[in-house]
Amino acid sequence: MAHERGNSDELQLTREFPAKVPGSHLSTAILAPGVLENRSQPLRLRTGTVIVLLVVSNVLGNFSLSRGLHQVGRLVSFSPWPYIHAFLNPLVAVGVLLLMVWLISQLSLLSRVDLSYALPATSVSYVLTALMAEFLLHERVSAERWIGIGLIGLGVSLVARSVPRTAPAHKFGDLPYEAAQ
Amino acid sequence: MKWLLIALIVIPGTIADLLNAMGMKRNGEVYDFRPRAIFRLIASLARNPYVGVGVPAMAVSFFALMALLSISKLSFAVPATASSYVLETALAKYILREHIGWRRWAGASLIGCGVLLVAI
Numbered sequence: 001m002a003h004e005r006g007n008s009d010e011l012q013l014t015r016e017f018p019a020k021v022p023g024s025h026l027s028t029a030i031l032a033p034g035v036l037e038n039r040s041q042p043l044r045l046r047t048g049t050v051i052v053l054l055v056v057s058n059v060l061g062n063f064s065l066s067r068g069l070h071q072v073g074r075l076v077s078f079s080p081w082p083y084i085h086a087f088l089n090p091l092v093a094v095g096v097l098l099l100m101v102w103l104i105s106q107l108s109l110l111s112r113v114d115l116s117y118a119l120p121a122t123s124v125s126y127v128l129t130a131l132m133a134e135f136l137l138h139e140r141v142s143a144e145r146w147i148g149i150g151l152i153g154l155g156v157s158l159v160a161r162s163v164p165r166t167a168p169a170h171k172f173g174d175l176p177y178e179a180a181q
Numbered sequence: 182m183k184w185l186l187i188a189l190i191v192i193p194g195t196i197a198d199l200l201n202a203m204g205m206k207r208n209g210e211v212y213d214f215r216p217r218a219i220f221r222l223i224a225s226l227a228r229n230p231y232v233g234v235g236v237p238a239m240a241v242s243f244f245a246l247m248a249l250l251s252i253s254k255l256s257f258a259v260p261a262t263a264s265s266y267v268l269e270t271a272l273a274k275y276i277l278r279e280h281i282g283w284r285r286w287a288g289a290s291l292i293g294c295g296v297l298l299v300a301i
Contacts, residue, residue: 042213108211113200116273121291148298155291158284166280
């Protein structure tokens with residue numbers, strides 16, 4: 001059965017590439033030396049927390065940036081000046097700050113998990129945007145949109161149940177992962 | 182103009198994701214989010230050639246999306262990004278050598294369809 005085979009494939013991969021499972025990095029073994037020497041502790045964020053930060057900063061950042069840019073007006077230009085002028089708008093500035101948070105969380109997420117595991121995080125923003133339209137702005141959300149939201153939710157839950165990291169950590173074109181250890 | 186902008190969203194966006202994934206895997210896992218640690222991370226990423234090309238490519242894709250949104254409706258702009266879920270999953274398999282099981286294929290396809298429907 002496809003289901004059975006898929007499961008055993010993925011279990012095998014955990015053995016081949018020992019991935020960091022969310023949660024397991026909070027091991028006391030790493031923190032102990034710092035505690036003993038009274039050094040300041042690193043601010044550790046779980047992978048799940050990084051994903052929440054990523055989604056929230058993406059949605060709010062895009063929302064305030066697009067609101068701000070609508071106030072600024074049309075923006076199709078290959079010269080940098082209209083863009084620099086747009087940064088003077090407070091909504092645009094807040095949006096850009098939030099998108100910097102988004103960039104850092106996106107990059108640190110990619111340092112931990114596969115690209116194909118991180119990709120669905122951006123699709124959650126479509127769901128949140130539609131839910132915001134329905135419940136905050138009281139716009140009617142069409143049946144097609146609800147079906148779309150359902151499909152995105154189903155897809156995200158499927159990807160979320162796969163092994164987060166299978167990509168080898170070696171440099172591009174270097175020795176295989178096993179040999180590099 | 183619209184189609185040029187769509188090409189400027191999809192192609193640099195895909196290249197950016199692949200390069201950032203490669204660069205961040207080389208950088209090592211990021212766990213410390215204190216402000217000083219983030220500045221150190223940014224300083225080390227500035228010397229990372231993959232991220233050095235990936236982030237500007239991301240910016241090109243982002244500004245092209247902003248420009249497209251300012252001249253057309255969301256329902257024209259979003260379907261262009263729907264295809265990228267399946268495309269990038271395939272590229273992650275062949276270029277980044279990620280192991281894509283049935284869950285990821287099915288997930289990426291469902292998300293692509295869902296994004297298309299949401300945009301209509």
